[in-house]
Amino acid sequence: MARWLLKSEPETFGIEHLKAKVSEPWDGVRNYTARNNLMAMKLGEEGFFYHSSCEVPGVVGVLRVAREAFPDPTQFDPNSKYFDAKATPETPRWFCPEVEYVKTFPRVVTLREIKQTPGLQDMAIATKSWSRLSVSSVSDKEWEIITELAYS
DNA sequence: GCCAACGTTGGC
DNA sequence: GCCAACGTTGGC
Numbered sequence: 150m151a152r153w154l155l156k157s158e159p160e161t162f163g164i165e166h167l168k169a170k171v172s173e174p175w176d177g178v179r180n181y182t183a184r185n186n187l188m189a190m191k192l193g194e195e196g197f198f199y200h201s202s203c204e205v206p207g208v209v210g211v212l213r214v215a216r217e218a219f220p221d222p223t224q225f226d227p228n229s230k231y232f233d234a235k236a237t238p239e240t241p242r243w244f245c246p247e248v249e250y251v252k253t254f255p256r257v258v259t260l261r262e263i264k265q266t267p268g269l270q271d272m273a274i275a276t277k278s279w280s281r282l283s284v285s286s287v288s289d290k291e292w293e294i295i296t297e298l299a300y301s
Numbered sequence: 302g303c304c305a306a307c308g309t310t311g312g313c
Numbered sequence: 314g315c316c317a318a319c320g321t322t323g324g325c
Binding site for chain 1: 305306307308
């Protein structure tokens, strides 16, 4: 089973928002690399929920894939900020899975900490070139280290 | 608010 | 196909 990391701005949609839902489509992603990761996510796989653009950016908890990727409906909606005129229902460009809340960690594992911890420094969010990627994969070892930090 | 980094667009 | 210009992300 693969592991993932999904970024979101807590003011827009944070882990507390997800917690209040049964499941939620992870829509609005408009980057091909991130999209390809979304399309690779399998039912039941878990990911870290990462809070970005906030006071303390970092990993705050865990989510799980509740439904595998399907065409993101917002690309067809002219009133959506995610509307894409080049996408049609016959040839969709953007896909989203649905995710569900699993748990909130007792503390935030901060980006600052991730950058300083041996074994985590190759994570996308910790590198210059991939730091902006909103959906990335996480190795088993990275998953283990971050989970350990969250409970330390 | 600043700026580094990357993606996309469009002229040629 | 190249590349300049612009837009967006997101840490700091």
